[in-house]
Amino acid sequence: MSFFIVSTPIGNLGDLSTRAIDVLSSSNIIICEKKNKALKLISHLKINKVKIISYHESKLKKIFPEIIKSLKESKKISFISDAGTPLISDPGSLLIKELIINNIEPIVVPGPSASLAALIVSGFNTDKFIFYGFLPKSTSKLKKEIDNVISSNIPVIFYANKNDLYKIFSIFKSENKEIYFSLSKELTKKFEGTIRGKISDVDISEIKSFSSKGEFVLILLKAAKDKDLNIEKIKKRIKELMKKSLTKKEISEKIRDEFELKKNESYKLTLKFHD
Numbered sequence: 001m002s003f004f005i006v007s008t009p010i011g012n013l014g015d016l017s018t019r020a021i022d023v024l025s026s027s028n029i030i031i032c033e034k035k036n037k038a039l040k041l042i043s044h045l046k047i048n049k050v051k052i053i054s055y056h057e058s059k060l061k062k063i064f065p066e067i068i069k070s071l072k073e074s075k076k077i078s079f080i081s082d083a084g085t086p087l088i089s090d091p092g093s094l095l096i097k098e099l100i101i102n103n104i105e106p107i108v109v110p111g112p113s114a115s116l117a118a119l120i121v122s123g124f125n126t127d128k129f130i131f132y133g134f135l136p137k138s139t140s141k142l143k144k145e146i147d148n149v150i151s152s153n154i155p156v157i158f159y160a161n162k163n164d165l166y167k168i169f170s171i172f173k174s175e176n177k178e179i180y181f182s183l184s185k186e187l188t189k190k191f192e193g194t195i196r197g198k199i200s201d202v203d204i205s206e207i208k209s210f211s212s213k214g215e216f217v218l219i220l221l222k223a224a225k226d227k228d229l230n231i232e233k234i235k236k237r238i239k240e241l242m243k244k245s246l247t248k249k250e251i252s253e254k255i256r257d258e259f260e261l262k263k264n265e266s267y268k269l270t271l272k273f274h275d
Helices: 018-025 035-044 057-072 093-101 114-120 139-150 162-175 204-210 227-242 248-259 263-273
Strands: 002-006 029-032 051-054 076-079 107-109 130-134 156-160 179-185 193-198 216-222
Touching: 002 018, 002 057, 018 076, 018 107, 029 035, 029 057, 035 051, 051 057, 057 076, 057 093, 114 156, 114 179, 114 216, 130 139, 139 156, 139 162, 139 216, 156 162, 162 204, 162 216, 179 204, 193 204, 227 248, 227 263, 248 263
Parallel strands: 002 076, 002 107, 029 051, 029 076, 130 156
Antiparallel strands: 156 216, 179 193, 179 216
16 A cells, blocks of 8 residues: 655746656645646646545544545555645645554655745755744734744744735834845746845835735844844843842742843843943
8 A cells, every 4th residue: 555745846846856747746645735737737747547635634533534545455545735745835745644553654755845845946045944834813912923923033934815914014123133034936947036034124115016916925134143242231231120129030930031031141141230
């Protein structure tokens, strides 16, 4: 029994690997998100005899028995998303979980990924990064989530629509924080492009023009505070707080929040400069 998770192009059909073509062409069943998207790829590959099953998490209980039955009959099944690598901010994790529970080991056929493609051209250090995916629709939740994840001071990858972009750039531009961005659209397609800069410096009209249509990957990097440059400011602030008769713990908490320090770091500095 063979169940393949197959990555497909995010735009340019020439990015489909030879192995992916071989696996899809020899599959008895292809499980996909939207049939119309899958049919375009199947038509391009000139695959004639294959059964197509549209997958949604809500339909798992309905289609899973058929999947198991087909696998036991030694049929080859491939699972694809609308574009790119399946399961990355796409449905399918419950299906893979059920296969594993039933002692069926899925086989991955790796390939294109919009998030990694955008990261590679961002210009940011790629040793460490966070993939977040799609953002909440609520403006307050969106801001809270971004504030939380970018505090790590490593690149964070988001999938965004144009409305998300307007919100993000408007909110964080007004705060004048040291947040750098790389915004990519339509990767591997005819009108692909990437713009980069610091949110506080960018003109919102430029973002609106760039993001008028297309699919977007936004990468944000909050610059780490330069501790050497801030050390005198921290010392001065501790002295000010001491005059207010605050405890060492209270002073530590205040400078931790004000200078965005780690808990143990703020306490060590408080002890160092507290007479």
